[in-house]
Amino acid sequence: MREKRDMETQSIVTRPSPPDAVDLRRRPGSGENRLAAIAAGAAVPADIHAGVFASPAVLDIENFNLWYGQKQALFDLTLPIPRGKVTALIGPSGCGKSTLLRSVNRLNDLIDSVRIEGDMRLNGDSIYGRSVDVIELRRRMGMVFQKSNPFPMSIFENVVYPLRIDGERNRNVLQEVCERSLRGAALWDEVRDRLGESALGLSGGQQQRLCIARAIAAEPEVLLMDEPCSALDPIATAKIEELIAALRGEYSILIVTHNMQQASRVSDDTAFMYLGRLIEYGPTVEIFTRPHLRETEDYITGRFG
Amino acid sequence: MAGENRNAGNGFTGRRRLRKPKATVVVADRVARSVITLGGIGGIGAVSLVGLFLVYVAAPLFLPSRLDAERAVATGEPPAGVVHVAVDESATMAWAFHRDGSVLVRDLRDGRTIHRLRVPDGPSLTCWSFSLEGDRCALGYADGSVRLGTLGFATEYVDADDVRAAGREPAIGEAVPFRRGMVERTPEDQFRYREIVLALGEPLVLAAGTLVRIDQSRGPGGSLVAALDVEGRLHVGERRERRNLLTGELATQVRGGSLDLRAAGLLPAGGIAPSHLLLTGLGDNVMLAWPDGRLLRVDTTDPADPQPAGEVDLVPEAGRRLTAIAFQSGKASLVTGDDLGRVRVWFRVKDPEGDSRDGTALVLAHDLSGIPAVATAITPSVRTRMVAVGFADGTAALYHLTSERRLVTVDATGDGEPVEFLALAPRDDLLYAQTGGAARIWRIVAPHPEASWRALAGKIWYEGYGGPAWIWQSSAATDSFEPKYSLMPLVFGTLKATFYSLLFGLPLAWLAALYTSEFLAPGARSRVKPVIESMASLPSVVLGFLAALVFAPALERWVPESLTAVVTIPFAFLLGAHLWQLLPREIMLRRSRCRLGGMVLGLPAGLWLAFALGPTVERTLFAGDITAWLAGQVGEGTGGWMLLLLPLSAVAVVAANVQIVDGWLRNSSTGRTAREVALLDLLRFLLSSALAVALAWGGASLFAAMALDPRGGFLDTYVQRNALVVGMVMGFAIIPIIYTISEDALAAVPGHLRAASLGAGATPWQTALRVVVPTALSGLFSAMMIGLGRAVGETMIVLMAAGNTPIMEWNVFNGFRTLSANVAVEMPEAVQNSTHYRMLFLAALTLFVLTFLLNTVAEAVRTRFRRKSLQL
Ligand SMILES: Nc1ncnc2c1ncn2[C@@H]1O[C@H](COP(=O)(O)OP(=O)(O)OP(=O)(O)O)[C@@H](O)[C@H]1O
């Protein structure tokens, strides 16, 4: 079963390009041309390294297109997110990283003008299928946002929120989950004596870690993180990066970041996006040391962006 | 030049900013700032001026009363044999009635006698009584006859020439002796002449022996007279005069009866005659009082058959004596003074359980003690419940009896001699006190004797009521009526209106706000919001009109249906929601946009159900006639208890579901299809509903079996214009403002909180209730407070639909009167600067303070809320 899925994914990537597509894959160094072509609206196939197919995928994105009203924000994205690994999404501002992330747990449904095509699969289950229960689906994922967003309640209630909404009332279970999640988010020692206090009294870094604790409390299949460190100082960032490293293996993590060092430090795989398209996707080591495409190299070395 | 400047700059960038704001900009900025400042100060100033004005008009109510010494008069040698003294309107003259039947009129400026007259010769005069108003008298004679008549000052305007011809030329405002009385030149330059008039009717033989006590009243049908003869027989006579419409002849009809007190054993040992005989204003009671405080009531409802109707001891303390007694204006309340210095008020109240013949009992209603001297003279005011009391130590005091206040005291004689006679000028503006040969006159400054904090806020026992109560009743048909100014019923009415309208409007407004902000698509939201807000522009007079003329009659026609609808509409909604869950999952998800339409169907479905069940409900719960049931005429309490207990039992059942059944259901639902779970849910809902009804029924039967009846509290006699009508219509009126503010507060909850909650897998409902509502709670609260403020001040709707009866009852089906409606109703008829007028201003002030407080609280909460939401 797993084999077959991988085969399928492969086949999608290697399928013949549409007639009007410009195939620039075998011409590294022609970065400007490729980006200019994308800017001009041409469909350029992504360069996906074979390394990302090495482990089974937790999430498969299949020919995914998304429009905000008339404006298309994501173009024909096809990529697998490996299970138990950290996948980084990089790319210049406005290229659709957050949009992609929010599409995974269908938070985009809340925006009226959004229209999508294609599908995603979480462990084989369709996400955009007709009879999918969105609520059910979201419970299988955790999300950490760019700006920390604790609820105006106690620290304890914040952490156990996902259980509360499931109707869990057993105090022992709640306490156990709270401690485990806070330990997981490396926050336990700092807040163990003040679980009953308002979460708004925590520092920004602590709040962000609290949000991570909340996101992992329900033991999600995928953890979605949208620039979780962008508002934090280096020490807090380091803590969160440590945390991500510790969570690797246990959780599948999809993280958006603008920080190339961060991407190279924490992720196993890296996807580079540009103007709503996937440009290159491969194991982080490869992307950062020997990228196939000149544009990717230019971007990560900071020559444009 | 520009280049030079740039280089010569000394800013830290080495450059200086060259552009200066244009003069017009600077001026415009200053003008804007001062206009805004002025506007702000002006607004605050205007509001405080309104408050100050209200205080300014209402404050005189609480000024202390005063007696300003006017003058002292020497009336010559001590007046031997004087039995009654009365003064004229401006206290320029006084007449004194003497034991021998002579009447002396004195000029009260110099004490000289102006005129002297005598009752006609005949049998010797033995007893007398004079009306409080100073116009009528009754005289009893030794031969057992009585003469009723007029005795008092009469006023007429005379020609200036006549006065001048008599050599009198008074200055304006001055009074001079003229003919048999005095003439006064009024500020309008007219000559007002006042003289004593004595006119007696034909003798009427009541008894065979000498009369010793007499009193008379003018009842509804004619004159009544009661007299006691020396043998101890009480005689009552009623004289009716009827004019024959055809012949124009005056036919006089006299009838009466007597009661032999001695024979009935009602005279005390030794056969002592009572010291006072008093006949009530309606002529239905004769009261005989003895010096030891014993009072015997005789029922004279049928003048032909007087019967004893009970006794009271006015001075129970052994050895103490009753020293003065008089009727207050209206001749229903007795004022008694005793040798302990107490001034007390007694009147009859209904006493159906008592064994008295006329079903009433004389009770002590007010007790004003405090002056340690024998009360020697009591003179009630003709117009109000004020009374002047003189004491043996020379003190004179003014009391306001119903509010139990001693307004003011003076040393009336100056030498410790007892006060012998007291008189109040008919307009209550002058007090006359006489002792021996000296009299003094004071100007009374007591414009609002009935107003006190106690009278406003406390319970007051008014004449004719069964006990102390809060009553607002500012006017009535009769002269002897005492206005009752308690603000409590009005404050109560205001609170009642507010309570019921919030009960109806608040949940609707909040739910609507929650629905639009959390569930409605943004497009629809931007259309729905203005529509609801435009409801606010509906003039409240239109709402009031609809409420009074359309809604109230409709509600009255369909009472059981309306009550049933309270239950069936939520039931229909919930049933609909459960049925929706039964739809195949695909259809349900795909058709989720039709949900709103489906929900709207709940209303007609609930109404239909209500109308279908209404008659059955009325038959089974309310004995087939809810109006009679509410009035307490038919049926038992079960139905009403059911009505009251149903919400409670529903809450209990829901709680039980959440606590017990939910967990069990969740455990057993694993492995079942969504459809099975939905079916299970529906089953549970139906069972729970049945259980709630059964529970309510059980509780109701239990209460009814314990002989408890819900009628008399929240449920009572149905009145067409009632709190339910007002609650619904005013609830409708306050929905827009609560809705707008609540919606803003909910929408102000940062979207990232919603995203976090939804991202964690919460349903929109969970997000709304667990995250959005708690975050916006203070905003919702402040919306409520502002709605409250609006409901408190709302006038038109309550004026038109509340019935305006100032009663204090929580009964949903009865009306009330609010502060605002009261001001609106009564202000046009209030005489400027009267107590009533100032009282209305006080009501307005109360309203002002109430709304001001509410708005301040709301504002404080809102600032807090704004600070908190900035934190997020
Ligand atoms: N709610 C929206 N309505 C319309 N257009 C949107 C909306 N959200 C995002 N977009 C557009 O979609 C594109 C992708 O936005 P997105 O937020 O996904 O970028 P991003 O890669 O996350 O950028 P950044 O790194 O700055 O966060 C942008 O052009 C943006 O303008």
Ligand SMILES: [Mg+2]
């Ligand atoms: Mg983004």
